Amino acid sequence: MPEPLRPRRRLMQPSVIPGFGLAFGYMLTCLGLIVLLPLAALVARASGLGLSGIWEVATDPRVAAALKVSFGISILAALTASTFGFLVAWVLTRYDFPGRRVVDAVVDLPFALPTAVAGIALASLYAPNGLVGAQLAKLGIQAAYTPLGIYIAMVFIGLPFAVRTVQPLIVEIDREIEEASATLGADRLHTLTRVILPPLIPAVLTGFALAFARGVGEYGSIIFIAGNLPYVSEIAPLLIVIKLSEFDYKGACAIAVIMLAISFATLLAINLIQAWSRRRFGYV
């Protein structure tokens, strides 16, 4: 079939769906007002310090320690949340059992719960005199008021993201593919690792990214269980609050900008891995 006449390369392929201009303009306006404008204001406020000033804030030992706590624990928590979340999603879609819908609804609760309530609930549970904390204390483990407490809170708030991103894809897996795989002689493990898991990887990564981003930005629930000791269990958002109570708006914005930059880099990296896995496995 001959190519249609194209006088020059166009920036974008014309679409068959009408209304591109209107929709695109609307999208830009909304995105600009709701997302980009506040971010720009943040950057503008921080830019009063200049790049060297922001770098100074970032390399301040206490800020660096808090960033390490925030990002390090978020990654660990997101790993846990996506592993465990995958399992939850799998059980919820592949098996039928009494109370399945209730469990399905329970998964969303961390979304809906005010974070402070979650924090207080977790702290009273994991405190040395709490239900779980008392048992852990017997083993010599202190959960609340240590970095472990931060991890627990982050897993709690990140889990629904991990579950809800993977679940629809597991639903969509065609049973016939598994049957075909079996008919063609693959054993169960082979079917799982070569047929079922690869198309789910991008969704798992998305869930990981969301849980990670949520954990990094979380303040309310963590503050009650973290202990908040400088250099040990102090998260970066708390340092922002501390800067604000010193009326140091620039410093607060600088930490926020640094967090944004690291988060953006991490999310970008995850997106690249996703793109790579799509190419590699040729799915979705």
Added chain:
Amino acid sequence: MIPFNDRTGRRARAVLATCLLAATLGAGQARAQTELLNVSYDPTRELYKELNAAFVEDWKAKTGETITVRVSHGGSGSQARTVIDGVPADVVTLGIPSDIDAIARISKKIPEDWRAKLPNAGLPYVSTVVFLVRKGNPKGIKDWGDLVKPDVAVITPNPKTSAGGRWNFLAAWGYAYERDGKSAEKANAFVGQLYKQVPVLDTGARGSTVTFAQRGLGDVLPTWENEAYLVFEEFGRDKFDVVVPPTSIYAEPPVALVDANVDKKGTRKAAEAYLQFLYSDRAQALFAKHRYRPSRPEAARKEDLAFLPEVKLFKIEDLQGSWDDIQKRNFDSGGLFDQLSKAPGR
């Protein structure tokens, strides 16, 4: 130094303030009724609930007008910030003078000489820091020096975010300074050791109270005198004891009129009367009832005063100079608290 004073910022704040005002007014009926907003610190909830009711009654009797007084509570520093950022407070009643100084310096809504406008340097009542310990005082804590005994865990809020935390910090410093022959170096070391024995640094005084009283952490909670008695009476006399150290700090939670706001809202007369009312016999008695130390104890009931024992109270200004210096020296970025927390590990 803060770019918040540019014109757009001010306009944005004005818009925000108008919206907030409209929202608060709209919530009730839009009657032309005077309404005062008192922006206060955290532990005064119980106090101002009773005090405001008394003032409303008093105002009605004197002028025949019905007035509403709203109070907002929160950490002293963040409350000051909301006023700077445009919350239309008529009066501020905060936990530490430096927070009112900050409003005056940054937003200019309060004159710099606010201390001179009211009796007793804007202090209708004062308070101090006492200790709440576990029942029977198992660790034998009697004085500030006992807080740094090796096996004692201290629960205190972060002085960066909490006014109560700042008073605790200054009280410990002042105690060591007086004890160790007025050596600032030794006092710094004492406070440094004390904060090494803090397992949880909550963001506010109430947070620390919960950590100590409900989560069961720590051996001693240095806290506002009123807060200690509140916990003692509400959470259980069978679980805690209040220990009053022989010396402690003269803690000053001041009040001030927010001039710029009352002039804009036309509430100056009522707001001024409200502040004056805090010095009246009735209010003074209420302060004592809630375990604050009234500036005119003769107006309070004897049985309330019995709860406020004689303590040698020192003024931190006498030891460290002006409030600007105190704030800079201890709590600003790079100040003593930051230097002390430089050494990681406990």
